[in-house]
Amino acid sequence: MADVALHPNRVQATKATRRRNGLHNALRRKSTVAFLMTLPLILLVAAFVIYPAFYSLHLATLNKSMTKFIGLGNFEFLFKRDTFWLVVKQSCIFAISAVIFKALIGFIVAHFVHNVPANKQRRWRGMLLVPWVIPPAMSTLAWLWLFDPSYSAFNYTLSFFGIGPIPWTGDANWARFSVILVNVWYGAPFFMIMYLAALKSVPEQLYEAAAIDGANWWQRIWYVTLPMMRNIIAITTLFSLIVTFANFDIVRILTAGGPLDHTHIFATWAFRIGIEGSDIPLGASVSLFMVPILAVAAIFILRDISKRGNEA
Amino acid sequence: MSRKKLSRREFVAATALSSAALVTAPYIRGAYAAGTLSIGFWDHWVPGANKASTELVNEWAAKEKVEVTIDYIPSQGNKNLLTIAAEAQAKSGHDILQMPTWWPQAHAELLEPVNDIMDQLVNQNGKVNGTVNYLGQANGKWLGVPASVGSQIKGPCSRIDLMKKHAGIDVQEMYPAGAPPKDENWTLDTFLKAAEACHKAGVPFGIGLGETSDNVDTAGAIFQSYGAELVDAKGNLTVKTDAVRQSLEFYKKLIAFLPPDVSAWDDASNNKWLVSGKGAMIMNPPSAWAVAKRDAPQIAEQCWTHGFPAGPKGRFAPYLPFFWNIWAFSKNKAAAKSLLVHLSQPASVEKMVVASGGYDLPAYENLTKLKVWEEEGPPKGTLFSYPDPYHRQTLSIAASPAPPKIAQQIYAQATLTKMCLRYAQGEAMEKTLAWAEGECEGFMRS
Numbered sequence: 001m002a003d004v005a006l007h008p009n010r011v012q013a014t015k016a017t018r019r020r021n022g023l024h025n026a027l028r029r030k031s032t033v034a035f036l037m038t039l040p041l042i043l044l045v046a047a048f049v050i051y052p053a054f055y056s057l058h059l060a061t062l063n064k065s066m067t068k069f070i071g072l073g074n075f076e077f078l079f080k081r082d083t084f085w086l087v088v089k090q091s092c093i094f095a096i097s098a099v100i101f102k103a104l105i106g107f108i109v110a111h112f113v114h115n116v117p118a119n120k121q122r123r124w125r126g127m128l129l130v131p132w133v134i135p136p137a138m139s140t141l142a143w144l145w146l147f148d149p150s151y152s153a154f155n156y157t158l159s160f161f162g163i164g165p166i167p168w169t170g171d172a173n174w175a176r177f178s179v180i181l182v183n184v185w186y187g188a189p190f191f192m193i194m195y196l197a198a199l200k201s202v203p204e205q206l207y208e209a210a211a212i213d214g215a216n217w218w219q220r221i222w223y224v225t226l227p228m229m230r231n232i233i234a235i236t237t238l239f240s241l242i243v244t245f246a247n248f249d250i251v252r253i254l255t256a257g258g259p260l261d262h263t264h265i266f267a268t269w270a271f272r273i274g275i276e277g278s279d280i281p282l283g284a285s286v287s288l289f290m291v292p293i294l295a296v297a298a299i300f301i302l303r304d305i306s307k308r309g310n311e312a
Numbered sequence: 313m314s315r316k317k318l319s320r321r322e323f324v325a326a327t328a329l330s331s332a333a334l335v336t337a338p339y340i341r342g343a344y345a346a347g348t349l350s351i352g353f354w355d356h357w358v359p360g361a362n363k364a365s366t367e368l369v370n371e372w373a374a375k376e377k378v379e380v381t382i383d384y385i386p387s388q389g390n391k392n393l394l395t396i397a398a399e400a401q402a403k404s405g406h407d408i409l410q411m412p413t414w415w416p417q418a419h420a421e422l423l424e425p426v427n428d429i430m431d432q433l434v435n436q437n438g439k440v441n442g443t444v445n446y447l448g449q450a451n452g453k454w455l456g457v458p459a460s461v462g463s464q465i466k467g468p469c470s471r472i473d474l475m476k477k478h479a480g481i482d483v484q485e486m487y488p489a490g491a492p493p494k495d496e497n498w499t500l501d502t503f504l505k506a507a508e509a510c511h512k513a514g515v516p517f518g519i520g521l522g523e524t525s526d527n528v529d530t531a532g533a534i535f536q537s538y539g540a541e542l543v544d545a546k547g548n549l550t551v552k553t554d555a556v557r558q559s560l561e562f563y564k565k566l567i568a569f570l571p572p573d574v575s576a577w578d579d580a581s582n583n584k585w586l587v588s589g590k591g592a593m594i595m596n597p598p599s600a601w602a603v604a605k606r607d608a609p610q611i612a613e614q615c616w617t618h619g620f621p622a623g624p625k626g627r628f629a630p631y632l633p634f635f636w637n638i639w640a641f642s643k644n645k646a647a648a649k650s651l652l653v654h655l656s657q658p659a660s661v662e663k664m665v666v667a668s669g670g671y672d673l674p675a676y677e678n679l680t681k682l683k684v685w686e687e688e689g690p691p692k693g694t695l696f697s698y699p700d701p702y703h704r705q706t707l708s709i710a711a712s713p714a715p716p717k718i719a720q721q722i723y724a725q726a727t728l729t730k731m732c733l734r735y736a737q738g739e740a741m742e743k744t745l746a747w748a749e750g751e752c753e754g755f756m757r758s
Contacts, residue, residue: 065758080754277720
């Protein structure tokens with residue numbers, strides 16, 4: 001009795017101790033620590049990515065004055081607009097052609113750098129990465145001066161050879177070429193550095209075996225290098241496709257979507273409609289239209305990668 | 313503890329004394345007794361122009377005991393438009409936010425009506441021009457107070473020497489400083505002939521056909537000079553009319569005399585064109601002249617800002633006003649209104665116009681003859697006609713008189729310049745009109 005009377009809170013105390021031990025054990029678990037350490041980032045992602053994504057979904061379902069829910073009405077409206085389909089076509093041309101050229105140039109340059117003697121490679125890698133490390137808003141301004149309608153430095157140089165003047169941003173096709181060129185210039189170093197890393201991980205023995213089998217240069221690339229780089233090519237392509245589809249700054253600064261809307265892509269047209277035209281729901285709908293396109297591309301590419309992973 | 317008992321007489325006497333003391337005592341206010349006020353002003357491109365606004369606000373704040381904070385928001389990269397959109401979405405932000413042209417209409421439901429102070433200001437400063445009436449009011453509600461800061465006319469800025477030499481036009485004689493203009497013969501036909509002559513002489517007019525404001529504004533004024541409207545004031549489609557066809561025919565002729573790259577021009581291109589000395593005329597507020605004054609003084613000395621050429625339906629000039637708006641969610645509306653009244657006093661307006669070197673244009677009828685426009689130079693009087701002191705022009709904005717929410721889309725999508733380019737590049741007239749009609753139908757969604 002006396003014992004009982006002396007320890008009236010024993011049950012609670014035991015529970016508290018167990019809880020403390022549980023917390024202690026949880027904190028000692030690596031996964032808990034990892035979760036806690038990533039929590040600030042998770043919160044940032046939730047605040048600046050997940051919330052805006054859902055908010056833009058909500059906006060896309062409102063009418064122009066944002067007073068009424070209209071479901072998919074904005075998309076229905078967009079599908080009837082010629083300019084929208086022009087933007088879809090241009091976004092596809094812009095992203096696909098830019099990614100192909102970036103991958104191609106990145107692949108070729110990565111091979112060149114790979115073959116440079118090791119002591120000089122660092123210098124080349126650094127120099128070739130310069131376009132990628134300059135903020136595109138700044139570098140595109142320099143390109144704008146090179147392409148300037150009236151005072152283009154390119155046209156000035158070409159005039160010495162009796163060529164031009166070329167309407168770099170004034171003609172629809174030249175303007176498309178110009179924005180793609182700048183995007184390739186900016187993005188190719190990323191491919192180069194990724195491919196260079198992949199090239200370095202290809203075992204030398206495979207090339208030696210191929211050489212013994214009498215494989216020529218092209219066969220070595222086709223049967224050894226490319227299969228070994230397949231996953232990195234797929235991931236890089238997917239990443240670049242997403243970033244290029246969502247590009248804004250290059251087109252906005254260089255042509256602002258002109259002439260006659262012939263260089264508008266999703267982001268620039270969404271900005272024109274949503275911010276400059278004060279139709280935020282329609283602008284949100286335009287920008288959301290990228291999601292299904294990129295989702296389909298992501299599913300195919302990632303499925304291919306995991307299939308090969310399972311085969312391995 | 314002993315307590316002294318208060319008699320009835322003593323209580324009455326004490327009460328009377330206290331009341332008398334309270335009534336007669338001077339009212340001592342705390343440092344910021346009237347609360348706080350946050351202001352988002354447009355960041356003026358003229359160096360030092362913001363200082364005048366800051367001084368006026370501080371002067372008012374000291375008098376009214378209000379704690380103020382001012383943010384100057386630039387329009388480069390549309391930062392001001394993004395701020396407006398963000399504050400409208402969040403329903404939080406500045407108490408007063410300066411908005412350009414269409415934005416008060418776009419957020420009409422979120423703005424505090426200012427009819428009470430506008431009536432007072434119109435009585436004091438004179439009528440406001442038609443564009444301010446069109447953009448500043450919705451269903452009889454004044455959405456903001458027209459700001460002199462940033463408001464501008466984008467009329468012709470001509471080279472005196474080149475126009476005289478190649479087109480035979482003496483712009484100084486046509487628009488003399490200090491006297492009414494002799495502009496009877498300054499019509500779109502004369503303008504076209506001058507454009508042709510200057511083109512032949514290798515100094516073409518620099519009029520852009522891109523998708524930015526300067527390009528759209530010029531097209532808007534020329535369309536209005538022909539009476540051309542894509543959508544009328546009631547919201548009816550009026551694209552397929554003779555007036556629109558005439559405007560397109562005029563532009564087709566004009567484009568042949570412009571630099572070949574005008575389809576890619578932005579708002580900086582015409583400024584560069586003038587400053588480089590390559591052209592005889594541009595359509596711009598005096599900012600281009602001001603840059604020339606700094607970078608190419610020999611060109612600035614030959615610049616003369618004047619009125620727009622008249623068309624069959626009148627003489628229209630593009631006017632782009634800014635407004636000072638009070639958000640409905642502002643917590644200090646009374647102080648905000650008091651400040652806007654202070655900023656709209658003739659002395660305040662003059663101070664801001666002087667600080668901008670004559671760039672800013674007040675919307676009020678009685679404030680278009682300030683000394684600064686007479687005195688600015690070189691050459692002296694170059695800005696005299698800029699504010700349209702004799703009211704010879706209808707100040708308008710492209711796409712008006714369509715209901716503002718439709719007109720904003722026509723303006724932002726640059727439908728007018730796109731039509732001109734399509735037709736000039738060889739598209740059939742009816743196809744261009746059908747395209748524009750389809751676009752405008754889309755802009756009408758509510």
